[in-house]
Amino acid sequence: MVDDDLRSTLERVGEQFNLGEYEIDAYLTVLEHGQLTASEIADRTDIPQPRVYDTVRSLSDRGLVELRETRPMRIIAVDPDEAFSMVRSSLTEMVDELEARYTAPARDTEAVSLVKSRSTILRHLSDVIEAAEYELILSLTPELLKRFDEELRGAIDRGISIELLVTPAAEAPSPETFDYGAVSTVAKARRGITTPIVAVGDGEYSVYATQDAIRDDRDRYGVIFHRSALGFLVSGFFGTVLWTTAEPLAANGEGRPFPRRYASIRRCVKDVYELGGEFFATVEGRDVETGEALVLSGRVATVELEDTEEVAAMVLDTGEGEVTVGGRVAALEQIEAHEIQIDRDEPPAR
Known part of the structure; x- marks a missing residue:
């Protein structure tokens, strides 16, 4: 079932952008001149005079123009930044939700998924943390560390062993100002802005993404591995290439219980x-x-x-x-x- 809030957002965005040919011509003409009368709009477009009033009232209903009931009536353009401010915010949230819905079926049916959506990569990172039963390895930027702070604390409370790599090291919070023990078993920092974003839960469910993809660069990508035989590639790369070339930040694993x-x-x-x-x-x-x-x-x-x-x-x-x-x-x-x-x-x- 479609979420009511998402449906409402789709309807709201659709209503504001569902402009006919006459409405588009009238709107662009008013924008260009700032304000016009109905007759002036008819003179400058191919809109028949009898249709101008219905057209501009439709634009007014959408909040794109303001009508001054003078003689003659004047049609005044609303600043587009103001006119589209609500729909701009709604559109961003709507696209994120739609992307999440679109990619969800692939998670259970495909061994490997290639994604280019920042929101989808972030969702999978969150899923890896939440799904882990006993072990997590993570390579995160300081921004992502802050974003997933609460979820990582919850994983530690569940007894999950967490190896955390923070990159780039120059931007990593210092152990004096950040409690790494609350979000990891062992934490390290690694130089280099090219260090990828990595998450592996229990050696199986894995995410590999470039830092550029997290910054929403459309030319970058993330790869999701759904089976352990393939997820091992990410885990092995993390253990032999990333972890061994990083500097210690903090350790909090000696008191972990057995088994x-x-x-x-x-x-x-x-x-x-x-x-x-x-x-x-x-x-x-x-x-x-x-x-x-x-x-x-x-x-x-x-x-x-x-x-x-x-x-x-x-x-x-x-x-x-x-x-x-x-x-x-x-x-x-x-x-x-x-x-x-x-x-x-x-x-x-x-």
Whole structure:
């Protein structure tokens, strides 16, 4: 069902712009001269004299001209900025709502959606944050950080792990003036106005957009990934290219409770490595050679994490032998992990 407010906006805009040929000729002529009589409009256009009065009254009803009931009646142009101020605001809001409606069906049916609407990109960013169940990675401008502040605080309150990259670094709020711990688990800042806007929820629902697209440059674009196999491209790019070249701002993740869930093995291995001690894991993924889906549980025997964080892996002791676990599109390890849960005392139940 169409929203009543949207329907009213469409009707209001349609009424103001639904001008006939005579109305257009009369309106442009009055605009050009400032004010005219009905006879002067007839002399300067092809509008028949008997139709002039109906035409200018129609323009008056739309707020485009003012009628002075003198003898003869004078038709005075209203400043277009004033005449169209309401419809200009309504039109902007209406287009945003219509674009959101138009792109909505593609979200459930297409693996990849290419969008050029700022409002649609912003809507998907909001959806990624709201839909996340346990993990978010984000690259946002300071403006977007402010825009989604409340939603990010809500995600932290839900126990979501959030890696936040703010760019460009020169415009990022300082930790002394902004509480990054309230909106992220770990926050970093990265130089460069070309750093893209990125959002990935639980390693699946992903958004990649240029900063120009967020500034409403019509020549730019955003890409929406709806399936995890493709969303991994965004997550991998974020982890290896963006995150590793950023400078720390704040960290607030040490007190996160267990068990913890991860879509990225890099984040899981990093936590295990930094926290130390014994860990147990349950891994949902597939066999690298056969593609068979499987779930494995056991003790984390060892982890591997390069200084650049570009390579991360773990060895899981299942009780029947040791198994090597890698991330998405793993080749060297035995298991490609799609989701990992860790706990201190025993393997987490699925």
